[in-house]
Amino acid sequence: MALTKKGEFWYGTTSGDTQAELRSYSVANGYEAVRYASSKCNCGCRTFALQTDEEAGVAIRICTDCGQKHLMGDSADYIEEAAPEAHECVCENEVFELMSGVSVYEGTHDARWYYIACHCVECNLVGVFADWKCEAGDAAAFLAKV
Numbered sequence: 067m068a069l070t071k072k073g074e075f076w077y078g079t080t081s082g083d084t085q086a087e088l089r090s091y092s093v094a095n096g097y098e099a100v101r102y103a104s105s106k107c108n109c110g111c112r113t114f115a116l117q118t119d120e121e122a123g124v125a126i127r128i129c130t131d132c133g134q135k136h137l138m139g140d141s142a143d144y145i146e147e148a149a150p151e152a153h154e155c156v157c158e159n160e161v162f163e164l165m166s167g168v169s170v171y172e173g174t175h176d177a178r179w180y181y182i183a184c185h186c187v188e189c190n191l192v193g194v195f196a197d198w199k200c201e202a203g204d205a206a207a208f209l210a211k212v
């Protein structure tokens with residue numbers, strides 16, 4: 067597994083590559099992600115369309131197999147204020163595998179910043195598509211809902 071750079075974008079093939087890109091983005095952001103979770107639908111599918119509103123702190127994933135819409139993490143608490151917009155890869159594909167990561171407050175398990183990294187199933191681009199300050203409490207409980 068290895069990330070490769072083409073132009074300004076990074077490409078990878080495994081969830082480890084996506085996690086590595088998320089971590090590097092989070093370090094640059096000043097709040098290093100220390101816990102990670104990949105998204106999986108109740109039906110077993112791992113590819114999704116993604117809609118987010120970073121201002122509101124809302125992310126929605128839509129399963130490409132069964133069509134179930136899932137509010138990621140604590141998004142349900144903020145959805146009324148949100149205007150989520152769909153993400154598209156630079157290759158125009160809108161289907162992704164999703165990796166979530168959170169940083170925590172030092173000496174605690176409490177979420178501090180939330181990152182969502184995508185892996186494009188068409189062109190293999192990996193990148194953090196959305197992130198925001200997150201006060202969701204216990205990081206493990208939060209990541210169980212992504």
Ligand SMILES: [Zn+2]
Nearest residue numbers: 107109129132
């Ligand atoms: Zn599904």
Ligand SMILES: [Zn+2]
Nearest residue numbers: 155157186189
């Ligand atoms: Zn792509």
